[in-house]
Structure formats: C-alpha cells, structure tokens
Amino acid sequence: MTLHTIILAAGKGTRMKSTRPKVLQTLAGKPLVRHVLDTCAAIGADSTVLIYGFGGQMVKQALAGYDIIFAEQTEQLGTGDAVKVALPHLPTTGKSLILYGDVPLTTENTLKQLVAANTAGISMLTLEVDNPFGLGRIIRKNEQVIAIVEQKDATDAQKAIKEINSGIYCVDNALLHKYLPCLTNDNAQGEYYLTDIVKLAVADGVEIATISPEFDFEIEGVNDRIQLANLERHYQAHQIRTLQHAGVQFADPDRVDIRGRLRCGQDVFIDINTIFIGEVSLGDGVQIDAGTIITDSTIGNATHIKPYCVIDGSNIGSDASIGPFAHLRPQTLLADNVKIGNFVETKKTTLGQGSKINHLSYAGDSEIGREVNIGAGVITCNYDGVNKSRTIIGDGAFVGSNSSLVAPVNIGNNATIGAGSVITKDAADDKLTLARSQQVTIDNWHRPTKKT
Template identity: 65%
Template structure:
C-alpha cells in the first residue's frame, strides 16, 4: 500500500529585496507565479494534502491561488511570526496527519521537477531523504556534514560553520521528504540557540541521526531546480535559465529558432516538425504548432492552436484562436478570442477578427474588422470592410454565405445575412439581408458639379 503523501509549501516570506507590494511567491516567472510553478509540479504527483504556509500578504496569496486553482483544495496555515524554517513547518502540525510522508518545498524555489520530487520520495526508506547539490562556491549555504563512512550526520549553516566545515562543497537545498511521525516528534523539540536565534529546520537532521536513522541524499538533474528567488536580479537570471532549458528541449524536438536567446515561452509550447520561429516571438499559455509552421518576428501568441504549414508574418497578436492548415496571417493582424480560421484562409495586414469563423479559402486581406460573424468558404472581403456588430447594448451576428464578394469599405450592420455568391458594392452600408447571387448597394448617388470653385483664403 502506498504511503499517504502530504506537501508542505513554505510561502510566508515578504521578499523585502523585491521592493514590491506583491508577496514574493506571487512574482512571475515564465508567465505564472513562483508559487503556481510549485503547485503545478505537485499536481503531477499523487498528493493527498497540500498545506501552504502563508504570512506577508496572505489574503492576496490565498485569493489569487484559490481563484486560479478552482478544482483544487488547499489547507492554509498562517505563520504570524517569522521565526525560521523550522517554525514555519511547526505551525502546520495541527493540520498534518500523524502518518504518511511529507515533501517540504518552498514557494520561492519554483523549478524543482516532478521527476526529482518522485525520486526524493522513493529515496525515503528509513524516515528521511533530502535534496543536496555539490557546488563550486558554497558560500552562504548550509553544508552537508558527513561521517567517515559517508553518512549524513548534520547540516551546518554558514554562520555556525567552522573553518573546516566551510570548505565542504555539498550544500543543502532545504527540500526534504520526511515521515510525518518524525516531524511530529522533532519539531516541538527545536531550539533557537544559534547565531540567527531562529528555529532551523535543518536541526531535524541531527535529531534523526541521533535516533539511528539513515538519511538518503539525492541530487537534482539540473542545478536550477534548487535555485531560490530573493531579488529582481535572481528572478531575471532564473527566467533566462528556464527559457534556455525550454528552448533547448524544443530544438531537440526539431524546432528551429532564428536566435534561441530572443524568444519567450510563458507557458507550454508543443510543435511539429520543421517549425521556424523568428526573433522576439512570445508564447503565452498553452500553444500548439503543427508541422512546417513559419512565424516571423515580433508575434505574440496566446493559448492558440495553429495547424500545419501556416505562415504568420511579423507583429501579429493571436489570442485564443484556432487556426487550420495552410493559413496566411498578417503582418500586424489581431486575432482575438474565439476566432476560427479554416484551412487555406487568409487574414492580411491590419485586420482584426473577434469571435468569428472564417471559412475555407476565404480572404480578409486589408484593414478590416470582423466581429461576431460567420464567413463561408471562398469569400472575398475587401479592404476597409467592417461588421457593425454592436449597437451600444447588444452584440449581433453577421452571416456571409459561400463565395460572396464584399466590396471595399462596406459596412455590414448586424444582424444581417449575405447570401451565397452575393455581391456587395464598395462603400455600401448594408442594413438588410441580401439574397443569394444578388448585387446590393446602399450609398448616395454620385453627384458631379462642373466648374466648381474651391474656397480661397481671405
């Protein structure tokens, strides 16, 4: 039988060095909060209870996380005094089961992987396991002190370490997997008799050794998994590290980047073969690219699905759109939420489309607004056409049939239906339905005045 697993996330720090009114764990990395990164990783494990210890800005943290994770249940525990990591875990004891194991994580250490945490849990065979790392410069970090047989016997903090202990290069990440029974036993016994006058969580290691428990240490695959964030510089550095990792994974999958250092992926991106991504493209949320997609510079793509062989020209904004195969977009096009572009359609420069479906092979080439519309197949929408979908109170639908031709600078006042193969004359304001194969125009008759004299300055 699998032992129940709890997760304790310490998220009470103010983050003074951030110089922000926002709690540190709500600062963003790759498009989501530091705490959300940790929670998303934990969601990949089988977790029976997640306990979040909050402090500064606790109401703000609770509100944002609760609104974001509507299908999840968290236990919130307040740490009203900042008395060290040992105290932060201790305040969870009244909510922590007496049996099972607990992963102890940090809301400002966002990039620890699911694979590492699973390995850490599996390594806990005698009551305690911990994540450590051997580094070239361990200054400022807790050292892992081992006995002559290589067994862990203590963790020594920088300010409490002797000269010999400061030469140790194996450091403590602060991430543990501990039997709950041991946490209930050891945490009430912690003392703040140290240089910092804080309750060190690391002291439970010495207590476990005294009880004859063998502590297993594992190292993460990537150094960045244990990197914490305390200031803007560290946040920016970790952002770049993460972006390099994501881009490298995509390159291994066959994606070509014009410059791997000039792209941002703030969410998840999956891509087919022979995809090209130019400089300064930003992906947000969950995005999918088919095979042979070509994206030129400066595009922003959010929560979109883009089919095979699409060509996206520079500086397009695509938000929650579903794009078929062989579609040509831009430059400077704006696809707003609930836009559907069918196969082989075309959306040109300075076109905005919102909550509309553009049929197969249809074209909206220049300077147009299409909103709340259904456009059939083989339709040509001329330059400057708009669907007048809003009367100041309600949004109404425009329906354009197959193979219709909408002349330049026409205004289609919704609700209105344009029939199959109908033609709308340029400059028309159409307020009534147009039958199939009909020509409709609605504009003032042209008047010419010969020998017209222009006004002159007085």
C-alpha cells in the same frame, strides 16, 4: 502511502521592493508559488498545506481555485517554526514534501525521485556547487549525512564543503510530529532551523537519503529582481533546448519567451522576439515570424504567421497565411487555406476554407463561409452600443472594399456587395447588392484656405 506537501510561503521578500509578497512575483508569466503548486498537482499530492505570512490575503486571492489548506506563520522565527505551523493539519502517517514558494522550478521527476528515495524516514535534495557561500553545508561521516551546518555557524573547514542543502525534503509525518516540537533556536541567527531535524534523526539512527536534481536551477530560490531575471533566463533556455532537441529551429534562442507550454510538430521555425503564453500548439512545418505573440491557440500544419501578429484564444487550420500585423482575438476559428492580411482584426469569428480578408478590415461576431473574399476596409458592425449581433456571410460571397455590414445581417451564397455599401438588410444569393447615396458635384464650392 499518502503524500502531502508543505509549501513555505510566508516571506515578505523585502529585497523585491514590492507591495506584493515574494511568492506572487512572476516567472514565465506565472506567480512563483503557482509553479510549485502545479508541480505538486502533477505528482499527485493528496493534500497541500501552504504556510503564509506577509500579504496573506493577497496570497489567498491569487490562489483561489487551488485545493489548499492555508496556515499562518504569525512571526518569522525560521523554517523549522514555519513547518511546525503545518502540524495541526498533517496526519501522523504518510510522508510530506517540504517545498518553498520562492523555489519554483523543481521538476516533477526530481520530486518523484525524492519521494522514492525516502525508505528510512528522511530524504533530501543536495547539490555540489562551485561557490557554496551563504548556503547550508552537508556534513558527512563515512559517506552518510550526519548534520547540516548553516553558513553563520560553520567552521572554516565546514565552509570549504561544496555539497549544499537545498532545503527540500521528503519526511515521514511521524518524524515531523516527533522532531519539530523539539527544535531550539540556539544558533547564530536565533531561529528554529528545519535542518536540525536531520541531527535529531541521525541521533535516533535514522539514515538520511540524498539525491541531486538533474538541473542546477531546480533548487534556485529568488530573493531580488536580479535573481528573478537570472532564473527566468535559465528557465527559458531550458525550455528552448528541450524544443531544439525535438527538432524545432529558432532564429535566436535567446530572443524567445515561453510563458506556459509550447508544443511543436516537425520542421517548425520560430523567429526572434516571439512570445508564447499559456497552452500553444504548432503543427508540422509552421513558420512563426518575428515579433509575434501567441496565447492559448492552436495552429495547423504548414501555416505561416507573418511578422508582428497578436493571436489570442484562436484555432487556425492548415496552410493558412496570417498577417503581417494581424490581430486574432478569442474565439477566432479559421479553416484550412484561409488568408488574413495586413491590419485585419477578428473576434468570435469563423472563416471557412479558402476565405480571405486581406487588408484593413474587422470581422467580429461573424460566420463567414467558404471561398469568401472580404475587400479592404470592410467592417462588420456588430455592436449597437448595447447588444452584440452576428453577421453571416455565405459561401462564395464577395464583399467590396470599404463596405459596412450592419448586424444582424445575412449575406447570401455567391452574393456580391458593391464597394462602399452600407448593408442593413439581408443580401440575396447570386445577386449584386448596392447601398450608396447618390453622388453629386457641388458647383461654386471652394476648398478652405489656411487662415493667416
């Protein structure tokens, strides 16, 4: 059996008050529709047809790299019309999941269950809610689904029903090809309702299977900024609870954001106002202090990230100490027992085991050996205005405070650089190298005074 997905993403999202299509608004740092597409990829869909409308070019650009068939809905004539646009791209065999670009959090597990439930031709996702206002009601007879009625078309008795239609279906492609051309717009909104395929299927004796999602937020859609913010909080709380069940301790679960995937070992502690972006992995016993932002990085066991650090695209070993106020830029590789202190910035730099850069320094395009000590205010001058060059510092070297290492340059093993030096040539192993101008005292010099 082949499995296809149809994603409805043509809505403008007027209530968002944005120049961007609704499906490109972000949740957890990622466009809504990309959440849906990534879930489709996870369940192994054979093809995906995305129905676009407003801002179609922006949608196509934002989804470059995905294997998608784009189909345009030129007029907003309802969900049934939107799915009908996909028919030319849909085989008559196999099954299709019908999903929505503004319903981003339906889980892989729920969609797999929905596909498995489709044994007779149609399965659908429903949920009982306390306040069903505005949503389509599931009409049953002898416990079997016989119809779906929209709010505007419902009688008072039907409005009292609490089981609602999510709009998410798994349908045999043969039935889509059969029923979609038969839809009419004879209803209060003058639209072609996708829900009417259920009525047509029931008339043909097709039994409609239903399942419910594990979490209510899986069927929540987004129409305005308030709903988007509420869904963000539901999603963040769900991720935090999952990590708490796995043993992670949060100082305050409401003040952490995970905008990607966070993997944690045992006995991890995460303080307030921390943000994790992309793929982040924390080893056993890691402590992340307040205000830290970590993007696409790996942090080894028992490492301590002190407050207000920014770590991006970096790999940090075990038993390291980072910060406070450190900035590790992409391609920073730190071995075990490394110390990066206050207001230190690194970029495309490796530090060997036990090395230290404690204060107010910059190491860029550098290869730094083991047990190296970099003093306060040291910089690697890696850019000449046109080209980047590397600085190599051997094991056991000591670089005195306020020194400038003008790349390309090599500092030898166990070399010592005197404080305040500007090093433009290689420094020998086991030697003290100085590069300072002669100190002078100027007689008859007077400090400037303030002009009146």
